[in-house]
Amino acid sequence: MRSISSSPPSSRHTLTLEPSGRTAAVPHGTWLVDALVSAGVVPDLPCGGEGTCGKCRVHCTDGAPQPTAEERAAIDAAELARGIRLACRHHLDGDLTVSVAEATSPGTAPILSRFAEAPATTVQPAVEKRYAELAPPTRGDERADLVRLEEALGPLDVDLDLLAALPGALRAAAFRGTAVLDGRRLVDFEAGDTRATHLAAALDVGTTTLAGTLLDAGTGRVLALATRLNPQTRFGDDVLSRIQFAAQDAASLARIQRVLLDDLNEMLTEMARAAAAPLRRIYTVTLAGNTTMEQLLLGLDPRYLGEVPFVPAAGRPVRTTAAALGLPVHPRAAVFVFPVIGGFVGGDVVGGLLATGLAERREPALLIDVGTNGEIVLAAGGRLTAAATAAGPAFEGARIRHGMRAAAGAIEQIAVDAGGDLVRETIGNAPARGLCGSALVDLAALLLRHGIVGPEGKLRAAEELAFAPPPLARRLVVAEGQPAFLVAEAAETADGRAILLTQRDVRELQLAAGAIRAGVQILLRRAGRTAGELGEVLVAGGFGNYIRRRSALRIGLLPPEIDPERIRFVGNAALAGARLAALSLAHQQAAAALAAACEHLDLATDPRFEVTFAEAMRFPDGPTHITEK
């Protein structure tokens, strides 16, 4: 249970953040997590606020609350004494000052919005602008306003609000203006010729990160970019915890939808400001996310995504308006939400298919989206087959003792130097704070090569090692009752805590890599193909941009038969797909066709699933004690 203060309520308390000095005044009894969010900081809550993962640690420098029993068990006495607490365990009952590492605050995480190569497209958006000069009414030509407009533009669908505004708008424009049209649907009638100002926004809604781009829908030019951490992280780091949270009741669903919409709205506002463009001139918003993110975004109860047989609500594209969804752009803007392929193969994967043109390749090709989950699509022999794996968010640093997102202070690359010891690179050259996905892959590959981890995934004891360089062997320790590998000494880190890779962490990586590899193997086998036949393996997702091909192959994230030269990291393909759909009606239609054409395979129904999965749980056999290239 979270602590709830019994002290008498006063109206509000002030939460102060150090070093920024930012404050938030919140009502008595506010959950510290929410207070931090109010102050602009999104804590990590992989366990959904249950007090079990320890990822929401904060340093209370003034006004630290009494530690709870859970905290006494999870945090050592010295840390408790200097004010370390878990944000999820406390409700504010007084003013509080918290020292927050900058990396936890939004905007500093390098969230991927770049796509490897900007896909070329004919700019012909679903929403078009047409300038019209109408004859003003006269005695003798008393045609109704709408009839007059339709005689110039063809039949229109006009909602009641716009119909109410139309007579005033036509007269204010002296009957000369620009019609904004979404097919037959009239979005607006603007005075004068406004064809030059025509914007569209594309948003990628990831489980962990949000990325957006504002586009000139006339030229296709990118005007602005924005990124955020997905604020829903505080309800759990994976889709299942969020499904569970949202499925509790309508208020929970509304709440988890609201926090996401609030941040997307901030991103839209921020991009419009950066481009010095009015929000009202954004007439198109495309959104691509995994199935759960899309349902939460749309306010569609995701409970059936959390139950066998994991059925999505819509499947095909959802078209709605900004007003219906609550986006701050033109209220009648066309909102296009990407179609999904299955319960765990979502619109982000369809966006990737669209952006990479995977289906158009002659040789068999694979798209792997290593985001918070691992989704795979195989294109072979004119057919598309997709599957979701249960990879989990290990590659994003979650569920790893000292894992973290790719943010300042994250170790992102690890190698062995001439002296046989580790070389680390951290993002922003900051003091190390933890390990991000690419470093985890490097590290696991390195430990396998040096025989420190065996194929069965066990961290060997120092005395068992035959070939490992002594500096590495010396890093084998026992911590928290389990074997661990010391990545950085306490003295070397930002917060004075040693950074370890524990035995349990190795198991997590083994599971995650094995799940993806097993999925790839099952898809290939069902298509009668082998890994060696693959002409191209496209790895998408924020993670994929930073890992090293050989490390990925070494730990068995991909079948080792794949030629490393055929692996290509394509970056944020979901956002690239959303961008195409924002700029082209044909691409919206293509997205719908791709999703409909793509066969969805529930891996668990494959008769050889269990055997394949069990085999993939073993790290691949491979060369050991070879110095990293």
Add this chain to the structure above:
Amino acid sequence: MRSISSSPPSSRHTLTLEPSGRTAAVPHGTWLVDALVSAGVVPDLPCGGEGTCGKCRVHCTDGAPQPTAEERAAIDAAELARGIRLACRHHLDGDLTVSVAEATSPGTAPILSRFAEAPATTVQPAVEKRYAELAPPTRGDERADLVRLEEALGPLDVDLDLLAALPGALRAAAFRGTAVLDGRRLVDFEAGDTRATHLAAALDVGTTTLAGTLLDAGTGRVLALATRLNPQTRFGDDVLSRIQFAAQDAASLARIQRVLLDDLNEMLTEMARAAAAPLRRIYTVTLAGNTTMEQLLLGLDPRYLGEVPFVPAAGRPVRTTAAALGLPVHPRAAVFVFPVIGGFVGGDVVGGLLATGLAERREPALLIDVGTNGEIVLAAGGRLTAAATAAGPAFEGARIRHGMRAAAGAIEQIAVDAGGDLVRETIGNAPARGLCGSALVDLAALLLRHGIVGPEGKLRAAEELAFAPPPLARRLVVAEGQPAFLVAEAAETADGRAILLTQRDVRELQLAAGAIRAGVQILLRRAGRTAGELGEVLVAGGFGNYIRRRSALRIGLLPPEIDPERIRFVGNAALAGARLAALSLAHQQAAAALAAACEHLDLATDPRFEVTFAEAMRFPDGPTHITEK
């Protein structure tokens, strides 16, 4: 200025109605008119509450407020002393008891909902119900809920609210249910086979009266009827006063829309209750009204209907949903608002064209809607031409000194008996309270026949009369400074006030009849036809059901060349048309086609308008001193 009390405000005052005993508790300062409406009584406010028409007289039996200066001028001292006041002049500053004639309360007025002959139609409504049994999802068939439904029903338009409800609805129905479809638009998915319950409502929104019918959309059977006085009457009795009221500001438009919607909603609720049917099973609502009523109903600012060249907002049919409009039926019910022909030739006339099949006749034919205004459509040589006249509401009893609506106590028929004196018939055989439209036409015809009124419209003095029976001649008096004809002595009436037809009243009738006749003549002339060629003259509207053909011809409401046998009273043709549209998509399409095909003629632009109109201002020459048939 209305009186505003300076006494200290208390929370609420009670208004008590006699003899019903009904009460309303209203805030201090409430306008007496609004308080009466709250208590269920709709006072007449032809002047829009300006204190000039005297139609809102009420008898305050307890707590009568001090009379205002306007009241002292307009009401004689004896009446003031016994508590007669004008409701529009007072705001409540204490409890008040008012004696109200039952005829002013809604529901007692015999508002016409009947159509002369029920038009036959194929029942095939725009909204259809289809029963579907879907395969429930399984592992191996994880198609999305919407995709599953679309594979059974074809592509659907589904709004976000329904999409959110769909997964739950499908499962609650065990995937067997009835889809309600408005074309491609999914209205609902109901558990089980509900095809037997499929309702539609048709509403006629007149300036003065509202009439509605609830239909079984499967069989076409009428399940219930409802009528009301249009509550907007308190903002003025004609469309122009309401346009002026609504055009003041957005709040006024919202208010005048709200009172109408509230009453329509009551009618829908009342009809559903009468038919023991749930409101949620009404999936279609059709609405026909004149252009101003339709715009006020839809919340479309009518200001441009009040200015040259009188341009409607929409023209063609408006299709929206019950939720968008705020009707209490199924929120996604299809609302069809009739197309209009011009600023003053509205959807009620289109409904009449649809119900009468006027356009399909071989001989030239005329449809005249004598409602609060007079609209005319001529069908000749395959063409339809429509025009509005400035007839005004005289035939509904407005702007006539002792005119009233066709309600209990209204004199509805007047003749001369063997002794040469008047015979009167009142509605409900109640003591006389005033003259309704048909009696006005009778009386004017009678006065013309006996030479008491000359063709120029002047009430002659008794000494000028040659042939008039002495009992009639004796009824010529001078009242309120003008010649008048005494219809009923003070002792003979319900409220002890004599009922008169004044010189000014005769002028009003002359104008109203002349306006319609001039319009008919201009339409005929432009089509190269004469009144004698008309195969049929259809007179629609509440008024039209009660007048006598020869009286109408005598006073020149219709050109005297028309053969009386060819005149047919068709009753509430607008409601009959709305009913057809509720039962048949083809009729909705026909209504749109009729409105688009009908040429709209602005009479004032006809080069001979002024001459024709001036000529029509004279009553037709005709036989005098002939005893009424």
